Amino acid sequence: MSELALIIEDDEDLANIFAEALRGVGFEVEHVADGKIAQERLKSGRAPFLVLLDMHLPHVSGGQLLTQIKQDERFANTMVIITTADARMGEAYVNQADFVLIKPISFVQLRDLTSRLKPKDQS
Amino acid sequence: MKMLFERFMAISTADPDDTRRRRILNILLVSIGILSLLALAASLAAIFLEVQRWENVKLLIIGSIVTVLGMLIIYLINIFWSGRVAATIFLVFLTLVFAFGDTPEQVSDGRSLFAFAIPIIMASILLAPWLSFVFGTMSGVIVSVIAVSIDRVPNIPAIAGFFVIALVSWLSAGNLEQALKELRDINLNLDKVVVERTQALAESLARERIEAGRNQAILNSIADGVIVFDRNWNAILANPAVRSMLEISRDQVAGKNFRELIQQPGLSPHGRDLLSAMMEHETQPPSFRIEWNGKTLSVSAAQVYDMRNDINVNIGTVAVFRDFTREAELEKLKSTFVAIVSHELRTPLNAILGYSEMFKETVYGPMNEKQVNMADRIMKNTKRLLGLINDLLDQAQMEAGKLTIQMGPVKPAELLETLHGLMDKTAADKNLTLTSEIDPNLPDTINGDAARLQQILVNLVNNAVKFTEQGSIRVRLWRPKENKWGIVISDTGDGIPPSEIPYIFETFRQVDGAATRLHGGFGLGLSIVKQLVHMMNGEIEVESVLGEGSTFMITLPLVIPEKVAVRRS
Numbered sequence: 001m002s003e004l005a006l007i008i009e010d011d012e013d014l015a016n017i018f019a020e021a022l023r024g025v026g027f028e029v030e031h032v033a034d035g036k037i038a039q040e041r042l043k044s045g046r047a048p049f050l051v052l053l054d055m056h057l058p059h060v061s062g063g064q065l066l067t068q069i070k071q072d073e074r075f076a077n078t079m080v081i082i083t084t085a086d087a088r089m090g091e092a093y094v095n096q097a098d099f100v101l102i103k104p105i106s107f108v109q110l111r112d113l114t115s116r117l118k119p120k121d122q123s
Numbered sequence: 124m125k126m127l128f129e130r131f132m133a134i135s136t137a138d139p140d141d142t143r144r145r146r147i148l149n150i151l152l153v154s155i156g157i158l159s160l161l162a163l164a165a166s167l168a169a170i171f172l173e174v175q176r177w178e179n180v181k182l183l184i185i186g187s188i189v190t191v192l193g194m195l196i197i198y199l200i201n202i203f204w205s206g207r208v209a210a211t212i213f214l215v216f217l218t219l220v221f222a223f224g225d226t227p228e229q230v231s232d233g234r235s236l237f238a239f240a241i242p243i244i245m246a247s248i249l250l251a252p253w254l255s256f257v258f259g260t261m262s263g264v265i266v267s268v269i270a271v272s273i274d275r276v277p278n279i280p281a282i283a284g285f286f287v288i289a290l291v292s293w294l295s296a297g298n299l300e301q302a303l304k305e306l307r308d309i310n311l312n313l314d315k316v317v318v319e320r321t322q323a324l325a326e327s328l329a330r331e332r333i334e335a336g337r338n339q340a341i342l343n344s345i346a347d348g349v350i351v352f353d354r355n356w357n358a359i360l361a362n363p364a365v366r367s368m369l370e371i372s373r374d375q376v377a378g379k380n381f382r383e384l385i386q387q388p389g390l391s392p393h394g395r396d397l398l399s400a401m402m403e404h405e406t407q408p409p410s411f412r413i414e415w416n417g418k419t420l421s422v423s424a425a426q427v428y429d430m431r432n433d434i435n436v437n438i439g440t441v442a443v444f445r446d447f448t449r450e451a452e453l454e455k456l457k458s459t460f461v462a463i464v465s466h467e468l469r470t471p472l473n474a475i476l477g478y479s480e481m482f483k484e485t486v487y488g489p490m491n492e493k494q495v496n497m498a499d500r501i502m503k504n505t506k507r508l509l510g511l512i513n514d515l516l517d518q519a520q521m522e523a524g525k526l527t528i529q530m531g532p533v534k535p536a537e538l539l540e541t542l543h544g545l546m547d548k549t550a551a552d553k554n555l556t557l558t559s560e561i562d563p564n565l566p567d568t569i570n571g572d573a574a575r576l577q578q579i580l581v582n583l584v585n586n587a588v589k590f591t592e593q594g595s596i597r598v599r600l601w602r603p604k605e606n607k608w609g610i611v612i613s614d615t616g617d618g619i620p621p622s623e624i625p626y627i628f629e630t631f632r633q634v635d636g637a638a639t640r641l642h643g644g645f646g647l648g649l650s651i652v653k654q655l656v657h658m659m660n661g662e663i664e665v666e667s668v669l670g671e672g673s674t675f676m677i678t679l680p681l682v683i684p685e686k687v688a689v690r691r692s
Contacts, residue, residue: 011470017477020486056466085469087574104473104509107480 003049003118007031008038008065009083010057014105018052018083021111025118035060039068047074050117055084055093066096079117139307140300144249145206148213149198151245156194163187210249214242214258222265231270232278239266240288247289247296255296259289348420348444351427354437356381356402365444370416389416398422401442412447419451420444461519465512472512476505510585514647517578521654528658532684533571535561535600535608542580542598550588555596557584562601565608570682575655582648583612583675591616594672603678610677618669627665628653 005027009015019029032038035057055062069075084090085103094100166184169175201209225235239262247255262285267277348365361376385398394413410423429436482498520526539559550557587596594615602608628649656663661679
């Protein structure tokens with residue numbers, strides 16, 4: 001079973017592109033478009049290998065979700081990539097997340113980054 | 124009593140000399156009149172007491188009555204008509220009294236001779252100095268005639284004596300009059316000076332009052348709030364605008380110290396800090412904003428210097444308050460609008476960028492070369508739009524004063540590493556090489572705003588790539604001085620015409636309209652760079668040779684973070 005990547009992103013197109021990049025690298029992709037739903041999702045279910053977390057979400061902010069992830073032991077090995085359009089906000093979270101990507105995020109950039117992160121189980 | 128006497132003696136005339144003479148004459152007349160009255164009274168008492176008989180004192184009584192009446196007449200002439208006439212009559216009368224008041228023997232050559240000196244001296248005082256000679260001559264003639272009438276030789280030495288007395292009288296009276304005249308002139312001059320000075324003082328006071336009134340009117344009518352503080356920060360003036368702006372009464376501000384004023388409950392703590400800082404800084408503080416009773420006020424302060432005697436003396440401070448509430452609201456709205464719009468624009472552009480990349484990367488299967496090329500064009504145009512939006516957002520933030528410099532430790536090597544990561548591909552796409560070097564003298568870690576420095580580097584390299592068709596772009600970080608560090612970016616591009624160099628940092632302008640179409644882009648990048656450099660207290664310069672290339676040079680203050688400095692020493 002391949003690693004799970006959870007995309008928390010309210011923009012459908014961006015989520016689509018991110019999913020395509022991650023699938024291209026070999027991740028199994030799960031997408032949540034709402035902060036509140038993401039909060040519920042993180043309470044149970046399979047722990048993702050990677051979370052692509054948008055900071056600007058409906059109902060519950062990315063910052064709150066990040067805190068939730070960091071406090072949950074099940075996610076001790078989960079990598080968090082923050083995606084935000086606000087460079088200052090990105091800087092503020094740089095120490096709490098594994099990576100911070102400032103929007104616009106390039107398909108190639110995301111694909112190359114995640115491909116490096118993914119364990120090389122095939123070879 | 125004294126007043127009655129003064130009134131009795133009073134003379135109304137404009138000539139001070141005449142006044143003086145007539146007053147002296149009056150005193151003489153009154154004295155003689157009183158003496159005559161006393162003599163009359165004594166004679167009458169003697170007859171009444173039968174000490175003397177009428178025959179013996181008859182002459183004295185008649186003489187006294189005549190004298191009193193004579194004095195009265197002369198007095199009236201002196202008071203109501205002419206001092207000269209009165210004095211002349213008086214002196215002639217006196218001379219005649221002396222001439223016939225004694226035996227001819229005594230008058231011509233005896234005790235009465237000396238009495239003639241009296242009218243001679245008086246003539247010089249009561250009439251005119253030279254008239255002493257007239258009375259001298261008259262006395263001489265009278266004495267001579269009397270002497271001849273009793274067959275005697277006139278006493279020539281005595282007559283000569285009259286002339287000597289006349290001469291002395293003439294000299295002293297003349298001198299006295301001269302001295303008095305000079306004194307009067309001095310007094311007159313003094314009076315004139317006093318009058319002039321008084322008038323000048325009154326005029327300048329009036330002018331000052333008008334000036335002060337005008338200044339007050341100006342202060343009262345301007346919409347900005349103005350408080351003037353003396354050098355000890357006590358409020359000495361506050362216009363009505365500032366009182367209504369700060370919602371304080373006249374008593375709450377007049378004479379109050381600045382420290383007291385900023386304890387007003389309506390002032391936000393942050394505003395209080397800013398105002399205290401303003402007071403403590405002796406140098407010219409810039410303007411800043413405070414919150415007061417829910418209003419946003421812009422405050423600027425200017426020191427007032429007295430330039431007198433070429434020495435600058437600080438005599439106080441003028442603080443100007445401007446109601447900025449509406450502007451602040453508009454600015455907030457504007458920046459919120461810009462933030463929302465840029466976010467809303469960036470998200471779909473990010474999607475377009477992603478999808479075109481996916482085409483280019485043939486995620487959904489192979490495409491022909493033209494299709495890949497088209498996807499590439501979509502990508503590039505999208506990037507251009509995204510760049511433009513970023514620039515606009517930065518510009519808007521800078522205009523709103525929201526873009527701030529946040530200093531922290533920066534590693535120059537990392538700046539270049541990130542720059543290569545971001546720009547190598549862009550340069551390579553145009554077959555340009557991007558090279559960089561670091562001066563070994565530059566410390567490994569320096570103080571700066573990493574994000575903004577990165578933005579400056581990216582903007583300048585982007586700009587260089589845009590205007591260079593072949594060759595290279597070189598980036599150099601160095602240390603031109605002990606306390607400065609610099610960024611130098613050179614390209615082998617078209618160069619900038621000298622006439623255009625002054626304008627390249629302007630907002631919304633690009634050299635030569637044709638270049639815009641050829642290279643694309645928007646004239647905000649360099650303007651933002653310049654503004655950022657200035658915010659970092661740095662300088663930016665450009666040198667360019669047409670057809671050979673351009674070099675942008677930035678010089679920034681070099682501050683080594685303390686921790687690093689300690690570790691090194």
